[in-house]
Amino acid sequence: MLHGIAAGTATTGLAGAATTKRPTRKIVGLRADESFDRARDAADDVYRELDFGSVGKAVAGTFSEKALKGLRKNPKVRYVEDDGTVRALSQTLPWGVDRVDADVLHSNGETGNGADIAILDTGIDDDHPDLQANLGTGKDFTGTGTWDDDNGHGTHCAGIANAINNSQGVVGVSTEATLHSVKVLYSSGSGVFSDVAAGIEYVANQGWDVGSMSLGDSTGSSALQDAVEYARNNGVFLVAAAGNSGPCSDCVGYPAAYPEVMAVSSTNSSDGLSSFSSTGPEVDIAAPGSNVYSTYVGGGYDTLSGTSMACPHVAGAGGQLMANGASNSNARYTLAETAEDIGLGNDEQGAGLLDAKAAVGRKTPP
Template identity: 40%
Template sequence: MRRSVPTVLATAVLAALVSPAVRADPPTGYIVVLKKGSDSASIAQQHSGEYKAEVLYTYGHALHGYAAAMTTDVAGKLAKDPRVRFVQPDRSVRLEAQTTPTGVDRVDAEASPTSGLDNVDGRVDVDVAVIDTGIQPDHPDLNVHSAGAKSCTGGTGAVDGNGHGTHVAGTIGALDNDQGVVGVAPGARVWPVQVLDDSGNGTFSSIICGIDHVTAHAGEIEVANLSLGAAGTDDGNCGNTSRDALHQAVCASVAAGVTYTVAAGNSSVDAAKRVPAAYDEVITVSALADFDGLPGGKAQSTCLTDQDDTFANFSNHGRDVDLIAPGACIRSTWLKGGYSLSSGTSMAAPHAAGAAALYKAARPSASPAAVKTALRNAGTTNWTNSDDPDGIKEKLLNVAGF
């Protein structure tokens, strides 16, 4: 029988925008997607002056357009502008994390010739964007690229006030320096891209802002991790007929060469019902409950009442999932230079981000599609396939050959 898990920093929820009251149509968030070749900043400024729209973000790399607060009436008028492809209501997101692992052992990072795990501070020469709540910039166990920081929430320097982004960053690349923890790709440069506030809340527009920043630096950033999500489905294509601005941004960023790893979600439902997990262009990761870093299912559960070496009872599943990785009771970096345990597909996805970083460090010309194929082909089935609701045994992430 599957057991429920109390939700702490729970599965991301995308709330639909509430219809405005009849008497008062207050401004609310919209994303305005412009036709290719449009000058986003110029058109946004023009619309702002003409329609009293409050521009929040402008996009010029992953997407042509802008986000703004406006009334429903104004949104309808803007949708008729011949330079506008479509206008989409902004939506809210939350973290894909749960409570509070060791997964580096389980994915065989010590066997990777690129990781160089030897308790000496060697650093994997690769850049990974953590699109999240930010990162503690001065954590002694992280190689934070503060010059590449971007805050899309109005904060300063993308400094983490939640802990989630710092935790994700540690799983990806905590230093191999004989203290604290070590990441899958030790010492990888982690870029703080803050799209969620200190409560773990954000919007599609703030996430697109983060993806836009990553895409602008696609010549430097090889991998990006999105341990967040929302209700939604794959619109089916990356072409001009798409009506999903977030998907369009992800498509453009992947086309620019950035590999994306994404949390499957923590609702025990089909990942096809969550975005960006449902997008075909990303690497979607479900969570394994593993309490000792070893196969066999012999360990006692620790911070969760789950069975060792099985599909985590909170994890989303389904055909959109590309890999499974450790996501229960993961120990990683935290605020104030500390460490903490956390659980969720948010913790599973950065293991895959670290794996992608190792692969790109050794093979810098590999495309996102090639990275995805390599990670899937290298995965093993050496885990117990019990408690998996869809019966599909996902490949367990393994980086020994990277």
């Protein structure tokens, strides 16, 4: 059995949600032919008077409960409501996207537009506001009949790789590539080798650019190895999570351990190796994976940790390169050559920490 590689969960919630006290200020709506005096005289304090012409009038202020009771009974009063709180819609720049300088790419107009990134996982939430505009097609290999996410893991990975750069939620490493949901893990977060191999074969047959695999197992499979070789030979840039068996040595899981796949270990916000990250000579590159905030099922957002979260950072950067014409081998070479040495061992960081800005800014080899 293969499993989605993630460890640790924090609070799930909608962006911008906050707990506030019930406002004490009220708005009293009056008929158009009524004087402001009706509400003004009843108020303890008047904050604002609004005249909407033939639509009506309104007075914002504070009122005693006795005054409000009388106003609600008055036929000249159209409504009494809370003077509620509104907030600016904001977008969070996740620390990992910032650390690999993907936000600089966005400022330079690099969006990944034209690349196809397949997320081989539990599916993708097909109506998430931070992903929907980037969604292409998908396929279910688990027998559920839909590639929509019924776990959350795949949606989280999708947002890291390629959430839209808009006024809400989060932003991905790439922002305008096309996301494809290849559902190879059940709602439990686990799956079988043959489904994953079928998903990889499917990605190759579609001619898509990047296959992101935040899944793995401690032992390999001949069918799985055949699939990654087939995909590599057909131009797919394959990226996989190294695994969450740390602290350990020489414990990179499969498919990350196959030479056809770029294996990604995980770092924390201090550029240290994440405590859970698998290590070994197969590690090719490191990327942020501890406490990563991203999209989640139900239109929400969540913070998760794992090499699962590190993997789609590299997938998103690969999408950026391939949108600019790089082949799968070019993309892998360039990501390794431009990685930042953060002082970890070769079996911990591989070539170094992902540097998306440097990778996309460098001309790929012929």
